[in-house]
Amino acid sequence: MALSSGSSFAATINxxxxxxxxxxxxxxxxxxxxxxxxxxxxxxxxxxxxSAATTVVGVTLATTAAYAFxxxxxxxxxxxxxxxxxxxxxxxxxxxxxxxxxxxxxxxLDTWTGLVLVYSTTALPFCVYMLKGYFDTIPTELEExxxxxxxxxxxxxxxxxxxxxxxxxxxxxLFSFMTAWNEFxxxxxFMANESSYTLPVVLQGYVGAKAVDWGAFAAGAIVVSIPxxxxxxxxxxxxxxxxxxxxxxx
Amino acid sequence: MKQNVRLIISxxxxxGLTYALGFGAQSVIKGQFEQVEVTRAILDAHQALKSxxxxxxxxxxxxxxKSAKYHFLNKRSYEVNTVDSTRAGTVLTGENDQDKAxxxxxxxxxxxKKPVVQRLADGSVRVTVADGMKTSEILVNESLPxxxxxxxxxxxxxxxxxxASVFAAKKTPVIGSVVLLAxxxxxxxxxxxxxxxxxAAEASEFLSAGGRRAPVVGIPNSSFWGTLAAIYLAGAIAxxxxxxxxFERSLDSIQRSREAYVAISPAMxxxxxxxxxxxxxxxxxxFFRHVHGDYSFVGLDNFRQILTGSExxxxxxxxxxxxxxxxxxxxxxxxxxxxGFALLLHKHASGWTRIYRVILIIxxxxxxxxxxxxxxxxxxxxxxxxxxxLGLEGMSWMHDTLTAFCANLITxxxxxxxxxxxxxxxxxxxxxxxxxxxADVDGANGWQKFxxxxxxxxxxxxxxxxxxGSIWTFNKFEVIYLVSEGRPDGGTDILVTEAYRxxxxxxxxQGGAYGKAAACSVIIFLVLLIYGWMTARVSRSAEEALx
Numbered sequence: 001m002a003l004s005s006g007s008s009f010a011a012t013i014n015x016x017x018x019x020x021x022x023x024x025x026x027x028x029x030x031x032x033x034x035x036x037x038x039x040x041x042x043x044x045x046x047x048x049x050x051s052a053a054t055t056v057v058g059v060t061l062a063t064t065a066a067y068a069f070x071x072x073x074x075x076x077x078x079x080x081x082x083x084x085x086x087x088x089x090x091x092x093x094x095x096x097x098x099x100x101x102x103x104x105x106x107x108x109l110d111t112w113t114g115l116v117l118v119y120s121t122t123a124l125p126f127c128v129y130m131l132k133g134y135f136d137t138i139p140t141e142l143e144e145x146x147x148x149x150x151x152x153x154x155x156x157x158x159x160x161x162x163x164x165x166x167x168x169x170x171x172x173x174l175f176s177f178m179t180a181w182n183e184f185x186x187x188x189x190f191m192a193n194e195s196s197y198t199l200p201v202v203l204q205g206y207v208g209a210k211a212v213d214w215g216a217f218a219a220g221a222i223v224v225s226i227p228x229x230x231x232x233x234x235x236x237x238x239x240x241x242x243x244x245x246x247x248x249x250x
Numbered sequence: 251m252k253q254n255v256r257l258i259i260s261x262x263x264x265x266g267l268t269y270a271l272g273f274g275a276q277s278v279i280k281g282q283f284e285q286v287e288v289t290r291a292i293l294d295a296h297q298a299l300k301s302x303x304x305x306x307x308x309x310x311x312x313x314x315x316k317s318a319k320y321h322f323l324n325k326r327s328y329e330v331n332t333v334d335s336t337r338a339g340t341v342l343t344g345e346n347d348q349d350k351a352x353x354x355x356x357x358x359x360x361x362x363k364k365p366v367v368q369r370l371a372d373g374s375v376r377v378t379v380a381d382g383m384k385t386s387e388i389l390v391n392e393s394l395p396x397x398x399x400x401x402x403x404x405x406x407x408x409x410x411x412x413x414a415s416v417f418a419a420k421k422t423p424v425i426g427s428v429v430l431l432a433x434x435x436x437x438x439x440x441x442x443x444x445x446x447x448x449x450a451a452e453a454s455e456f457l458s459a460g461g462r463r464a465p466v467v468g469i470p471n472s473s474f475w476g477t478l479a480a481i482y483l484a485g486a487i488a489x490x491x492x493x494x495x496x497f498e499r500s501l502d503s504i505q506r507s508r509e510a511y512v513a514i515s516p517a518m519x520x521x522x523x524x525x526x527x528x529x530x531x532x533x534x535x536x537f538f539r540h541v542h543g544d545y546s547f548v549g550l551d552n553f554r555q556i557l558t559g560s561e562x563x564x565x566x567x568x569x570x571x572x573x574x575x576x577x578x579x580x581x582x583x584x585x586x587x588x589x590g591f592a593l594l595l596h597k598h599a600s601g602w603t604r605i606y607r608v609i610l611i612i613x614x615x616x617x618x619x620x621x622x623x624x625x626x627x628x629x630x631x632x633x634x635x636x637x638x639x640l641g642l643e644g645m646s647w648m649h650d651t652l653t654a655f656c657a658n659l660i661t662x663x664x665x666x667x668x669x670x671x672x673x674x675x676x677x678x679x680x681x682x683x684x685x686x687x688x689a690d691v692d693g694a695n696g697w698q699k700f701x702x703x704x705x706x707x708x709x710x711x712x713x714x715x716x717x718x719g720s721i722w723t724f725n726k727f728e729v730i731y732l733v734s735e736g737r738p739d740g741g742t743d744i745l746v747t748e749a750y751r752x753x754x755x756x757x758x759x760q761g762g763a764y765g766k767a768a769a770c771s772v773i774i775f776l777v778l779l780i781y782g783w784m785t786a787r788v789s790r791s792a793e794e795a796l797x
Contacts, residue, residue, distance in 0.1 A: 065517035074507035080518070082786075087525050088718065089778035090532060091725045091746045094753075094771040097764065098528035098535075121524040124517060126718070133714075153509060182617035200617055221620050228615040233608050 039194065040202070047198040050112055051180040054119040058176035059169060062124055066131035067157055071140070081132075084125035092122075096189055103190060110192040118190070119180040127172040134168035135161070170235045178228055199224050259501065261412035264488045271481050356385040406433055411485045430485070533775070535768035552769035556752075564740050566748070566770075570777070573724060573744040576658070580723045581716060583663045588670025589708075595671075596678045607675075614668035622732035625661040629733065647734075651741035654734040658742060662729045666719065673715040674708065681707050717785050721778055745774045 068074075069081060099118060100109075108114030138161065146156050162169070184200035191197055203220045359366045359380040366378040378387040410433025417425045504511065539548045556566055591610060595603050613621065628635045629647045637645060647653045681704065689699050725746045730736065736743035736751075743751070753767035 061517040061520065065514045068510045068513035072507060072510035072513075074503070074510040080514075083521075085717075085721075085782060086779070087521070087529060088721050089725075089782065090529055090775050091727065091749060091771050093727055093746065093750055094532050094768060095525070095528035097753075098531035099524065101531075102523070102527060117520060118524055121520045124521060124525075128517065129714075178615070184617065184619055200619075203617075203620065221616065221624075224620075225612075225616050229608065229612065232611050232615055 042195050043197050043199055043202050046112070046196060047181060047200075050115050050119070050198055051177050053112065053116040054123070054180035055173050055176045057116060058120040058123050058127060058179075059173050061120060062127035062131055062172050062176075063162070063165070063169065064157075065124075066128045066135055067161065069128065069132045070135035071143070084129055087125055093185065096185065099186070100189060109190055110196055115187060115190055115198075116180075118186055119183060120176070122183075122186075123176045123179040127175060131165070131168055131172055134165055138164055174231060174235055177231065181224075181228060261416055264411040264415045264485065265408045267411075267484055267488050271484055352387070356380070356387065359385050406436055407481065407485065410434070411488065415488065434485075532768055533772055535764055536772045538765045538768075540764040548765065552765045553773075556766055556769055556773070564743075566745075566773075569740075569743055569745055569748055572655075572742065573746075576655075576730075576744055577720050577724045579659060580662050580666065580726075581720045583659070584666045584670045584719060584723075585712070585716065587663060587667040588672075589674045591667070591671045592674035592678055596675060610671060611668050613664050613666075618665060618728045619732060621665055622661060622728050625657075625664070626733045629657045648737040651738060654737055654742045658730055658734050661733050662723065662726060665729065666723070669719065670712075670715060673712065677708050677712065678704070713785075713788075717782070720781070724778060725774065745770060745777075749774065 069077060103109050103114045103118070106114070108117070142160060143156050146160060147153075182200060183198075184204060187198045188201045188204065191201065199220075203224060355366050355368075355378045359378040363380065368376045370376060376387065378385060380386075410429055414427065414430040414433075417429065536552055537547060537549055539546050539552070595606055595610075630637075636647075647657045685703050685707075686699060689703060694702070724744075726744070727746045727750065730742060730744050730747050731750065734742045736747055740748075749767045749770035752763045752770055756763055756766075
């Protein structure tokens with residue numbers, strides 16, 4: 001854990017800094033645009049919005065799709081399922097250029113919408129794969145009983161299944177959030193100017209070609225990691241049981 | 251009513267299929283046309299060589315011909331003869347850059363005995379050919395009509411297909427076939443005349459006027475016929491499909507599973523547009539050559555160049571081996587370390603355990619590139635922490651392939667074990683404790699309990715995670731690129747960093763060798779596909795065994 005805070009990059013073994021100074025934190029948190037508006041705040045806001053939206057969109061799409069895959073048998077089901085795995089196999093760096101062209105033609109470059117859409121679809125395969133496994137473990141008797149009582153599919157989904165699947169959904173939400181929050185390459189490519197950057201791109205900016213602003217970099221790294229780690233801590237119980245139940249039964 | 255709806259749907263289906271194919275065919279044909287232009291210019295240049303003067307010294311002749319009737323005869327030709335032996339084989343010194351460039355082209359043509367072809371910014375083609383000491387150059391600045399495939403052709407074919415499919419679906423295939431054939435005949439003749447750029451009468455006039463061989467453009471080459479054949483074949487398949495009951499059955503099943511399709515449609519749409527299309531484009535790109543925004547079809551050339559050539563001291567097979575070893579070692583270490591920690595943390599559910607679990611998640615929570623950069627500087631020869639601890643100050647990790655590989659390995663294991671740990675933790679909690687109690691009663695020791703109970707029951711949980719993990723590791727770009735940067739000399743590069751280098755580091759003269767990068771990615775994909783297919787069989791048999 002070499003994230004020693006504050007001072008310049010120390011080559012010491014001791015992870016605790018010799019002089020604890022918050023100057024670097026001030027520098028990172030206090031960047032401003034030329035007109036004085038709080039740049040870091042804007043970028044933080046970008047990251048939050050994009051990650052939150054990705055989580056919502058990703059969870060929605062993944063749960064509906066996974067439920068359909070789990071409960072229905074329809075033409076092309078097996079093929080689509082394996083396509084989820086196959087799309088993971090193509091190196092992400094190579095789809096960057098076609099993605100750029102597609103977003104450009106949809107006029108979604110440099111917008112939150114474009115980034116959210118891309119992130120959601122990137123996280124989808126893993127989320128659907130896992131959620132489907134979890135849904136498979138929920139016995140169908142409950143739903144059949146509800147169907148007999150005359151409930152619509154949607155009501156079953158909303159009131160019955162979702163509460164049961166809370167752990168897996170927690171994992172999905174966390175994974176989507178993490179994908180969007182930590183993602184760097186696509187954000188750097190699709191976002192055009194400083195005020196629309198997300199935090200990972202900002203961090204990258206501190207790593208210059210020749211000299212690395214280690215102090216600011218380390219401070220920034222800590223700031224960026226805090227939200228994810230706190231989410232982890234909160235959801236830790238759910239997450240462990242969520243990941244397992246999906247995988248054990250396949 | 252239903253029947254009509256189905257007919258309309260089948261017609262639209264046939265229309266759409268032809269339309270899509272036509273779109274693709276256009277770009278292929280365009281590439282072929284450019285090739286044809288170049289060939290034509292070469293022929294003209296050779297002709298000028300044969301008919302030009304041969305005993306002038308260091309003369310540049312500018313000949314200009316214009317023809318109102320045959321627009322493809324417009325050209326300006328320069329002729330540079332160097333008979334003077336003292337000049338032979340040396341570059342002509344010109345007064346300005348243009349002369350020098352021209353002299354260079356001519357001496358290149360003489361030296362390599364092959365035509366020097368240049369495509370200029372305004373679309374014209376300049377060709378320099380040599381025959382012994384004589385050279386000649388042609389600038390063709392009136393290009394052929396670029397896209398002879400007019401949309402009219404495709405409308406014709408598509409409408410014919412639609413009408414034909416309607417009649418075929420109504421079980422009168424005779425009329426359907428007649429309409430289809432008529433449509434194909436009309437479109438072929440329209441197409442053919444457009445391709446030639448001349449009517450049949452004009453073509454024969456040209457032949458007799460110049461006494462030369464017919465221009466190459468008059469002979470559509472194999473890819474033209476191939477594309478046309480593909481379109482017609484697709485149309486025929488669509489027709490057969492519609493005429494038989496297969497289409498009706500598909501429509502039926504869609505009707506029945508309506509709910510399911512509605513449920514998955516948003517996800518699938520997003521996946522198709524934002525993942526599927528780039529995927530297909532990426533694969534297609536591997537068959538093209540990119541030069542500053544121009545894409546030309548080169549078939550399997552990119553693959554041949556990658557598989558046989560090598561940039562730097564290592565061939566691609568070396569890189570493949572490095573990638574496989576990298577993946578294998580990583581997955582094994584991830585599993586061992588993850589499983590080890592999971593076993594340790596599994597038993598005691600105290601508060602400390604929770605904190606340990608969160609701490610051990612940190613490697614996964616911190617963005618990968620951050621971790622890679624920090625580890626890179628920890629491995630630094632002079633100020634790095636690792637060397638300080640080990641007392642090896644000054645030793646560079648990146649100069650030897652083995653140590654650089656180890657540096658990458660350590661970083662990636664640190665990055666990746668939390669995922670395995672969490673999966674193992676979860677799977678461990680699902681193993682019922684009674685099994686262990688029963689084993690205790692039977693007198694089994696710790697090792698036996700581990701190998702006979704724990705491992706087999708963990709397998710179903712670990713298999714998907716392992717498969718996914720190995721696919722991710724195979725394509726792990728950030729660690730290799732940021733920690734060892736492929737040093738020394740590309741010795742630690744894996745396939746995905748190779749692909750990146752093709753796109754953004756090599757081939758900069760042509761604006762990025764995207765074609766080769768895409769070809770490299772296709773190779774990666776194929777390797778992983780084979781791997782996925784093999785593991786699918788393994789995982790399916792494992793599931794059977796458990797039941």
